[in-house]
Amino acid sequence: MKQSGNILFSGVGGQGILLASELTAYAQLEAGFDVKKSEVHGMAQRGGSVEAHLRYGERVYSPLIEPGTADILVAFEILEAARYLPYLHKDSAVVVNTQKILPPAVAMGKASYPDDILDELTSRGINVVALDAFAVAREVGELRTANVAMVGAMSNFLSVHKQAFLDVIDTKVKEAFREVNKQAFELGRKLVYS
Amino acid sequence: MAFDSNDNKRWFSGNEAIARGAWEAGVQVASGYPGTPSTEIMGNLARYEGVYAEWAPNEKVGLEVTIGASFAGVRALATMKHVGLNVAADPLFTAAYTGGRGGLVVLDADDPQMHSSQNEQDNRNYAFAAKVPMLEPSDPSEAKEMLKTAFELSEELDTPVLYRITTRIAHVKGVVELRDRPEVAPGSIEKMPGKFVMLPGNARMRRIEVEKRMATARELAETLPINRVDDGDRTRGFITSGTPYNYVKEAFPEAAVLKLGMVWPLPEKMIREFADSVDELYIVEELDPFLETHIKAMGIDCHGKDLIPNQGELNSFIVRKSIDPASIGDLFEPLELPMRPPNMCAGCPHRGVFYGLSRMKDVFVSGDIGCYTLGFLPPLSAMDSCVCMGASVTIAHGMSKALGKEGEGKLVAVLGDSTFMHSGITGLLNAVYNESYATVIILDNRITAMTGHQNNPASGKNIKGEPANAINLEKLCEAVGVKRVVVVNPHDIDECRKVLKEEIASTEPSVIISRAPCVLIPEEIKRKKPVYSTNFDNCTGCTACIRLGCPAISWHPLTPEEAVERGYTKKQKGYAEITEVQCNGCGQCACLCKFDAINIREAN
Ligand SMILES: Cc1ncc(C[n+]2csc(CCOP(=O)(O)OP(=O)(O)O)c2C)c(N)n1
Numbered sequence: 001m002k003q004s005g006n007i008l009f010s011g012v013g014g015q016g017i018l019l020a021s022e023l024t025a026y027a028q029l030e031a032g033f034d035v036k037k038s039e040v041h042g043m044a045q046r047g048g049s050v051e052a053h054l055r056y057g058e059r060v061y062s063p064l065i066e067p068g069t070a071d072i073l074v075a076f077e078i079l080e081a082a083r084y085l086p087y088l089h090k091d092s093a094v095v096v097n098t099q100k101i102l103p104p105a106v107a108m109g110k111a112s113y114p115d116d117i118l119d120e121l122t123s124r125g126i127n128v129v130a131l132d133a134f135a136v137a138r139e140v141g142e143l144r145t146a147n148v149a150m151v152g153a154m155s156n157f158l159s160v161h162k163q164a165f166l167d168v169i170d171t172k173v174k175e176a177f178r179e180v181n182k183q184a185f186e187l188g189r190k191l192v193y194s
Numbered sequence: 195m196a197f198d199s200n201d202n203k204r205w206f207s208g209n210e211a212i213a214r215g216a217w218e219a220g221v222q223v224a225s226g227y228p229g230t231p232s233t234e235i236m237g238n239l240a241r242y243e244g245v246y247a248e249w250a251p252n253e254k255v256g257l258e259v260t261i262g263a264s265f266a267g268v269r270a271l272a273t274m275k276h277v278g279l280n281v282a283a284d285p286l287f288t289a290a291y292t293g294g295r296g297g298l299v300v301l302d303a304d305d306p307q308m309h310s311s312q313n314e315q316d317n318r319n320y321a322f323a324a325k326v327p328m329l330e331p332s333d334p335s336e337a338k339e340m341l342k343t344a345f346e347l348s349e350e351l352d353t354p355v356l357y358r359i360t361t362r363i364a365h366v367k368g369v370v371e372l373r374d375r376p377e378v379a380p381g382s383i384e385k386m387p388g389k390f391v392m393l394p395g396n397a398r399m400r401r402i403e404v405e406k407r408m409a410t411a412r413e414l415a416e417t418l419p420i421n422r423v424d425d426g427d428r429t430r431g432f433i434t435s436g437t438p439y440n441y442v443k444e445a446f447p448e449a450a451v452l453k454l455g456m457v458w459p460l461p462e463k464m465i466r467e468f469a470d471s472v473d474e475l476y477i478v479e480e481l482d483p484f485l486e487t488h489i490k491a492m493g494i495d496c497h498g499k500d501l502i503p504n505q506g507e508l509n510s511f512i513v514r515k516s517i518d519p520a521s522i523g524d525l526f527e528p529l530e531l532p533m534r535p536p537n538m539c540a541g542c543p544h545r546g547v548f549y550g551l552s553r554m555k556d557v558f559v560s561g562d563i564g565c566y567t568l569g570f571l572p573p574l575s576a577m578d579s580c581v582c583m584g585a586s587v588t589i590a591h592g593m594s595k596a597l598g599k600e601g602e603g604k605l606v607a608v609l610g611d612s613t614f615m616h617s618g619i620t621g622l623l624n625a626v627y628n629e630s631y632a633t634v635i636i637l638d639n640r641i642t643a644m645t646g647h648q649n650n651p652a653s654g655k656n657i658k659g660e661p662a663n664a665i666n667l668e669k670l671c672e673a674v675g676v677k678r679v680v681v682v683n684p685h686d687i688d689e690c691r692k693v694l695k696e697e698i699a700s701t702e703p704s705v706i707i708s709r710a711p712c713v714l715i716p717e718e719i720k721r722k723k724p725v726y727s728t729n730f731d732n733c734t735g736c737t738a739c740i741r742l743g744c745p746a747i748s749w750h751p752l753t754p755e756e757a758v759e760r761g762y763t764k765k766q767k768g769y770a771e772i773t774e775v776q777c778n779g780c781g782q783c784a785c786l787c788k789f790d791a792i793n794i795r796e797a798n
Contacts, residue, residue: 034369061333066511083528083529106748117529
């Protein structure tokens with residue numbers, strides 16, 4: 001069992017990154033790890049790129065992941081996966097949602113959204129798992145579970161038992177949304193190896 | 195079993211931990227003004243039983259309220275971001291003379307890297323300048339515990355204590371252990387004129403006390419448990435404090451570290467002994483060489499800013515690289531990608547005003563701080579200056595005096611409702627008194643949006659969301675002496691432009707109140723709103739809607755062949771599309787479309 005690690009979450013403000021990182025953190029806490037997580041509030045949240053750093057281990061001092069040391073990158077958007085390349089190493093796993101959200105310059109027709117940008121990661125030997133988290137969310141009937149589907153997919157790369165995540169959903173998610181979130185988690189988890 | 199139903203352990207952000215710590219320390223009165231990264235402290239503290247917490251209109255007011263509480267004998271906490279302490283500096287420097295009765299802690303949240311700030315000042319310098327002790331924790335757990343030490347010191351030394359955190363404490367989550375709150379005594383009146391009335395005669399006496407108290411604090415610093423040595427390899431020794439302590443522990447886990455919990459005044463003996471015990475001494479601190487300067491003044495040789503950057507925040511990578519460049523391996527280079535800066539939300543009322551201003555190229559827009567500062571970004575590009583809260587009004591007035599007749603019809607100040615009440619009112623008073631011709635636009639979205647939607651004196655609700663007195667902005671402006679006060683709906687683009695033209699042209703002081711609620715306040719999120727959709731057949735690719743910069747509208751470029759294929763002329767360069775799930779139904783784009791290509795779809 002891996003005794004420490006770094007998980008980076010990235011995406012666009014409003015995509016549910018905070019909840020996803022929160023569930024992951026609690027699952028690690030239940031597994032007995034010390035966990036620190038760093039996020040940025042304020043200006044950066046207004047539709048800009050957002051990131052959350054999660055570090056776990058026996059005793060974690062720094063809340064920030066160093067470049068070249070993210071074991072897992074959970075990216076909620078394709079460009080926001082590519083943007084964090086300097087944080088990765090060749091054995092990193094990248095779980096990426098295949099959604100594209102156009103940055104302002106692209107939406108205004110002043111720049112183009114790069115094609116095949118994920119190839120830049122795979123060509124460097126990085127393990128990239130791309131999934132359509134919205135398709136999963138649609139399947140369970142609640143679009144707002146896409147972030148939990150991402151957590152499900154990511155959970156394959158952690159030694160924490162799946163039950164820990166389900167327990168956290170039980171305690172952290174409002175009752176009305178528990179079942180759909182658990183389904184989204186399970187479906188996301190299965191997607192990686194199917 | 196769930197982690198936090200387990201025992202008394204919780205996983206808290208630094209700000210949640212500080213709120214809890216204040217409650218555990220027996221704080222009875224708290225006042226603050228929002229400011230990233232400090233905001234969530236007050237929001238959380240308001241939920242604790244036995245604590246009165248409030249949003250003040252600015253930091254000076256907040257600090258003075260807590261000085262009053264301290265004079266009445268209870269423990270009090272003021273909170274603010276780093277620039278807020280500039281606003282509150284006046285009461286701080288003299289409260290340093292008066293001291294108080296109940297413990298008084300001034301929480302200051304610095305923002306190295308300017309994640310959400312207009313400058314990067316290092317407020318440790320305030321401790322030195324105001325002659326007050328400053329404590330600095332390293333993580334959420336310590337942030338909670340050390341706060342109690344801060345209150346004890348405040349009472350023991352009869353002084354306000356500065357408590358400095360940074361973004362990487364405020365918004366970092368970590369494990370904390372809950373404790374209880376002691377019984378607290380109610381406040382009381384006790385007159386101490388010699389101590390509380392700072393006339394020169396009294397102040398000169400207190401001035402002497404200040405020096406005595408700092409000497410005592412310096413003594414105390416030598417034995418305070420929050421100043422401690424982590425034993426280790428002494429070939430390299432580190433002196434550090436706050437968040438950088440974590441980076442040192444990660445980058446050089448074997449090394450001996452002197453961790454300072456109190457960063458002012460410094461424990462000179464302890465520092466000397468540590469320095470003597472190591473072969474080479476490194477001072478690792480974010481921003482200014484604060485510790486380094488004072489340690490060098492002790493005649494101690496050390497490394498510091500010769501290696502470590504004095505700008506931006508640090509992390510373990512930067513610390514390692516600065517000290518051991520050879521230890522750094524190869525990294526993947528970043529890819530060249532389109533940036534994703536923050537943007538005003540879809541449906542944001544501010545956009546209507548900035549659209550109008552973006553069409554008035556001769557007008558200088560003296561801006562201010564809030565969500566609306568994003569009006570600076572393309573395609574609106576309608577802000578020409580932004581310095582500090584409230585400065586929009588005063589800078590426009592100053593320009594009007596410098597320009598005289600030349601500037602007539604060309605000067606406008608733009609600021610939010612919260613900013614207006616923070617420090618815009620006094621500027622407006624000046625503009626009326628000294629006869630400015632600049633127009634002031636108050637963007638009244640009913641809330642302090644930028645910092646995460648705190649209520650303010652115009653919101654009609656207090657910090658807990660309970661009904662409260664709401665200031666009437668129109669009446670206030672009239673009372674100040676403004677004769678031209680116009681209220682406009684910013685979503686009505688045509689009306690808004692008309693009002694802008696008229697008022698900016700006027701040569702007497704005028705105020706435009708642009709009134710529409712922020713789309714992110716709960717009432718607006720719940721409200722059923724129309725959804726606009728694009729009629730592609732009618733779109734001519736004129737880009738009028740694109741020029742709003744709304745995140746819900748995107749441009750699809752077309753080649754001549756593609757244009758023809760879609761039934762357009764081959765000259766049409768593309769078409770616009772509204773992403774309906776993102777639309778908040780403001781209708782600004784529909785106002786602008788002359789080709790009936792944007793219509794309301796039935797609300798769902
Ligand atoms: C002295 C000072 N205190 C606090 C802040 C943090 N701050 C930035 S913008 C803002 C409030 C903006 O509210 P408002 O003027 O209503 O505009 P909105 O964001 O709602 O558009 C605050 C509190 C600051 N920059 N400076």
